[in-house]
Amino acid sequence: MKIEEQGSSVVEGESGLSRRRFLQGLSAGGALLGAAGWIQPTWARQDSTLTKGGTAQVLSGTEFNLTIAETPVNFTGAPRMATTVNDSLPAPTLRWREDDTVTIRVTNRMNRSTSIHWHGMLVPYQMDGVPGISYTGIAPGETFTYRFKVRQSGTYWYHSHTGFQEQTGLYGSIIIEPRGGDRHHVDRDHIVQLSDWTDEDPWTVFAKLKKDADYYNFIRPTVGDFIHDVSTEGLSSAIAKRRMWNRMRMNPSDLADISGYTYTYLMNGATPAGNWTGLFAAGERVRLRFINSATQSFFDIRIPGLSLSVVQTDGQNVEPVSVDEFRIGPGETYDVLVVPKDDAYTILAQSMDRSGYARGTLATHAGLTAEVPALDPPQWLSMVDMMGAMAQGGAMAGMGHGGQKMSGGMAMNAAPARHAATEYGPSVDMRVDYPRSNLDDPGVGLRNNGRRVLTYADLHTVGGPLDRREGEREIELHLTGNMERYTWSLDGLEFGQSTPVHFRAGERLRIILVNDTMMIHPMHLHGMWQELQSPEGHFQVRKHTISVQPAQRVTILVSADALGRWAWHCHLLYHMMAGMFREVVVA
């Protein structure tokens, strides 16, 4: 099939990105596709509508054989080795059925250890796939057999939990058919799996960040920005805007540790120029299963011309809510229904720092494209991201006496943070004494952008909480770090300094997460659902990965019903690898 001229999709010279990066690397996923025999299930046939690049094979049934190996890929014009499953990047899509018992034999054909973790799946802890916690990993040449009953349905994914293998390509999607049939009838069903790719060795990337935390940041404030602000806002405003940040040695443009300077953003394994395309027929209702498998990138997703009806997050059905745009953190999933009428639409997934994007097309025919909008300009972090509740609602009188009405009309409970003793040292560069707790902030870069943007306050899991108990016991954990040292921790302690967190078997636990940093952290608890509460203390949404905004405090209820040892960590891979990680013992 002929692909139309894609000149309109090329952004030249923005943020250090070259035309070359977008024009090359068209074929990795596609070229790999033919390498392995694959099963085309009858009930998945509607999925086989991809035109070029990034088509993962679809495996279904109850018995699976996955082989992990190193496979050459080429996304940027330079060949590199990727970590793949069955020679595919993304790894094959696994289609399961609720209540089936599945057996997955994973063979390691590399010369180093590996693992697979089933992200968001409720499995016995020995099947959870975290080396050093669930098991010892899968040694070279070894086959590990996972076997567990599928106790849930929806969109999930899987990835390596070893080293940086998730960065080098080991991630795939999981679709689980609900036993009672799907809540929403759709005519088409497409997976949209987002990721970030670098040609660099991830350890090199990590080491660079240790030496220069701003290495990949090309949106730092400049003299030119200052002059611009002086001319538009006046000198005092321009100074005031910078004073706090500079005094605190914080960078308001610190939106992403790693940017499009090294990253190529992929959609189903295809580069923006590769233009993954999902087909539909006019008038059809299409389900798009967005999965953020990026290691370090938040994406802001929209499909210009289409209203997005969000019906599921993290595999859990939510009351449908219509939005124009939503932000997805690493580890999260969102299912969205659309009813396209025109011939072609662009699926745009901008990285949060606006240094690049993943892009694909929904079209009635392969080869059609729609206009790719220009990247939004990056926005600076705001005072709310630094100060939390202190920056909300103006006058501070009465703060610390509990709830108060904020200027935006939000009832806000300005509960003081209880910092750990270990937060008063070199591992922590910022503490928020009065974090914000509202959930209706779309976050930096999406505020007041003229579009209807999803927030956690819009999400209501169908059927309410799984456990009606209130929290019996409280655990407060602070998300901490030191950007200049590039250290990331919980309660100021990296994993190597930490002790496990004990959940008492059977208890209903109230977990308070306070983000004492200026970055968003997608916090992922293995083995148990996290039921996010509204600021007023009502059940909000059930998720496996909850993105906690800068200077935000969230309350999560967890039922400690999964005996064993589990991982609990920030799903930004480089933060996890820096030690922003805890072991949980349920006993």
Add this chain to the structure above:
Amino acid sequence: MKRLAKVLNKGHIGMVGVVFLAAAGWSAAWAQDDMQAAMGDMNMDGTSTVHGPASASPAVRDPHAYADGYDFGPIPRPHFADERSFTSLLMDRLEWVHTSDANSTAYDLQAWYGRDYNHAVIKAEGDVDSGKLQEARTELLWGHAVASFWDMQLGMRYDSGVDPGRGWLTFGFQGTAPYWFEIDAAAYVRNSGHSALRVSADYELLFTQRLILQPRFEANLYGKEDAARALGAGLSDLTVGMRLRYEIRREFAPYVGIEWVGQFGGTADYARAAGYPAKETRYVAGLRFWF
């Protein structure tokens, strides 16, 4: 400046020590409290106390209390990068120096090896003229993080070059002060009762994401005269300069710059006696690189 030099001329090791300890104490306290102070300052309506230190200390948690006595299981626990060592070498200045009467080459590097909060540090700075090392300072230090933005550094310094060598013990701080000033300050003593103080500061001004102006300041003070190395007591020299670099890559940046160097007190006298100017302007061109 002359007055300052004169005052300092009278000082001995005790004097330098007092000045340094005051500076060190001040910066450590600053490091601990400036965050709180800054946060408090935020509210321009005069409610800064809300965020003050009072709210920070009383309710501190014990982060290990959640363990309830549980330890890691029988499977060897994971090890992440916080338990891994990294290596860095920054050649901050490798430059050709032109003055009205001479050309020379200068270097200034810092290397470290270690984990997040403890490093072995090497600092080396010197001038080479006519293929000969004229003056050099080399330090081998243990760097220990003591506050969010500050490392304490302890170790040894050795001065070499054409003049007789000198060994010192080093006690210093290096880090980032509010408003992004990079500070490197150290006090030195050696067995003969000699003392020294060295302070440098630099700043980065971004014209673009790659074109960066770096003003730099350095001062050296000595507690006692050292005739063999032509150093007077008190303020010995001051350097103020700026370098404009272009980061072709973050790790590789050519630059040009200008620097004004003044020598003071006894050191200036020694310089003049030897036929050198006590003050001079230097034009530099060089490379900044790291890996």
